[in-house]
Amino acid sequence: MLVERWISARIQLRVGPRHTGPYGTLQTVADIVKLLMKEDVRPVQADAMAFRLGPMLTAVPAVMSFAVIPFGAPLIMRDLNVGVLYFLAVPGVTAVGLLLAGWASYDNYSFLGGLRSSAQFISYEIPRTLVVVGVAMLAGSLRMSDVLEAQRSVPFVLLLPLGFVVYIVTTLAEINRTPFDIPEAESELVAGYHTEYSGFRWALFFLAEYGALFAASGFAAVLFLGGGNGPLLPPFVWFLIKTLAIVFLNMWVRWTLPRFRSDQLMRLAWKVFLPLSLVNLVLAGLVLQAVN
């Protein structure tokens, strides 16, 4: 979060975030304190259960998805032999949370935001999954450590550059980042599905968004950049460098590009990224053929 505020400040020439504490390092703390101090407001008519479940169902999968990411050779919580699928399946539950949150808030902005973000989430899930299938084909396994092992000599980004690009863009869309952040388009929908949320629950959404960003970036680092593989430095450091590079890429995109319209987004998903991901699948097959 800190980094994001920094970068956004740098790019948009804002002052604040660089002056809270030395080099603005305390900005995050200030943000959190501010959030927790805020009153937890719940609209009177909102459905209590759905209102509470919404943020939880967005945050929990994001946190859970870290379980299968190899932070460095031995640093992985669970090296499931279906780890890659796990990473695709578990964050999928987020869509339920977004819908619930939008619905429960009992207000049209939130409702529209919830519907939009879920629709977007599901549409972009398809090309993203297909791209990951390509990687799994090359690795010949769904186990994270096997995927890493397969990239010992050549990281997959060199074999599947198209897949890498599609993955990055669809990930951006899935976690609702600009230029794909229609669901929370500040100018038209106030803040989208979390308009009515405040304080602690809002912080959960915040956490979910950044958790998903880091998880997805870490996943990309493993799938395409070889994760902890690298000379000299320990694996953990390599992994962190690669992940942060992708995170930085994301933030850079966020603060420089304008936003798409909702229908443009859908068209993009189905007419551009889906075919591209299929092409990537064919390419993966060809690469596999060439290697063997």
Place this chain on the structure above:
Amino acid sequence: MGGGQAVLFVVMGVAAAVSALYAVLTRQLLRSIMALGAFLTAVAVEFYVLSADFVSLVQIFVYVGGVVVLMLFALMLSASGERHPMAGADRAGLGAVLAYLVGGVLAVTALRADLPEPGAFPEQTVSYLGRALLAEQLFAFELMGVILLAALVTALVVVRKERQ
């Protein structure tokens, strides 16, 4: 199944049964769908305990991330007027009796069934599943593709017809 696994199995079994019952009984559609989500997750954990890790994740991926979301969409698009959509009047009686009867028969059959104990199970289900799908079950796998196409076309036709 080891001791811990057995405990997990029982806990998740109870969770599945309770959430299924709640999904069926509650009069609020939204809660019914959410209970279905909880039920499906519990069943997915049961799959994992029964050494079907791939099926377990497919369950989460397709059911929770797909079917439940679809149901929520349908609910929200159809009930935008009323914020707490309720299921209408029910008729119990004969149906309930029939359901209990069937459940009883099944349970008795299960208790009396004379089945062999499960032997060793392969660690890596994925590679075996892949092999099965491309050999013994190849035809079923391909047929599944055709069915998905059929479902897609059917749903589209149903919705599009209405718009005209």
Place this chain on the structure above:
Amino acid sequence: MGDALLLLPKGAMGLLVLLGLLMGSMRGGRARRTTVLVGIAVLALGFGAGILLLGRSASFFHAALVVDRFSLFADLVLLALGVVISLAALDGPGAGRDGDDFVLLFALSLFGASVLDSAGSLIVIFLAVELTIIPSFALVAFRGEDRRSYEGALKYFILSVLASAVLYYGLSLIYGATGSVAVPLATEPETSALLLVGIGFTLVGFGFKLAAFPFHQWLPDAFEVSHPEVAAFLAVAPKLAAVVALVRILDGLGGQSGAWTFALALVAFGTMFWGNLAAFLQQGLRRMLAYSAIAHAGYALVGVAAGSARGLDGAVLYFAAYASAAVGAFLVVAFLEREGAGDSIAGLGGLGRRRPALAAALTVFLISLIGVPLFAGFWGKFSVFLGAIEGASFGWPWWGCSTVPCPSATTAT
């Protein structure tokens, strides 16, 4: 390699699916019409190939697909049905703006039925049943302009998915009891309770799909609201395929299925009786034909329940005979409807004067449906009951015979 030829009839139906997909990208009625005609030609070629191959058998894809005498014969019926209904649909539901959708859905369902009639494993049986059923929801709802078509489709849908769940559970128990999904079942000498319950569930599931007696309610509603072409198709294709699949499941049981055979016989009897009785009471031509479709599935079940080879032959033959008559009757209804005539039976009075040819055709079809000797329907019934008597250990076939005259009263109206 020579064996692969046996897949030609199914291949023809698969090709129709591809043509249906292709149609979606075509503009203009003429190109689409030509595509349908090409499809019909392909089906006819498949039919020819099927006739030449009759009597041979082989299995494919690790025995997931088994082509034998029954399935080849069923394929022939399906191909003929496909040709007739495609021709009829050319000026009917297939002609409109979304005629391509109609052809595609129809082709998918037809293909599903053709897979079902030679399914060699429980998995394929389940999948093929679904492939046959899923497109038919949209087919039933295809008359969008009629408010009730969606209602009929919803009712059909709900009972169908319920049946699928029951069937799925039953198949899972069968797999658990026998340890294999191969069909015919490889059973151990002694029958386990698990297997019996599994077969019971499977029968109930199929009962729904066949619209057999206690599970028949969806059919008249679905048939009344859909295009008559769709009704004609649904009255024959899925049921024929399901009967063949059912025969194949029960085949491996040998003498162990005594209890279920008896239950099946009861169901068959109830279906015939109820279907005929209800048909007799209907005012609408279509509902009458729908109930008669129910009754006729009952006759076919008699053949299945008989268990003897002749009874099975009879069941399949019966469907072929029934198909020709029922499709004809439904198409006459379609024709009458396009002319603007109403659906009521009373409205048929004077048809003989207005459209003598049409009236004569309708009479022939209905008479054949009743089973008056020398018409096709009669030979079907004859062979079914012959088989039943052969395999009979109970007195029940005679009850069945006693219901035969019932529908004759219907047409006397």
Place this chain on the structure above:
Amino acid sequence: MTPVLVLSAVLFATGMFGVLTRRNAITLLVSVEIMMNAGNLNLVAFSRLYQPELMTGQVFAIMGIGIAASEAAVGLALILTIYRRYGSTDVDRVRLLRE
């Protein structure tokens, strides 16, 4: 083995209870999904008993999940359409046809 079968029997009966007593189309679909999952549980459990390396039961279960998803998609399309016409997803209110 037996506990799994008992659990699946309970779930199947619960789903059936729902189908037989509830009248809302979406609730009916929910109940049917519960029944399908009872079958899935059976298949996955049986898969451990016979030739586990063939994974037959698990393959069957995956196919079942796919089927359930297709059915749900088609059914929800129908339900949505009906809702737009009748303003209700209650099966009983949607009734013009004779019984």
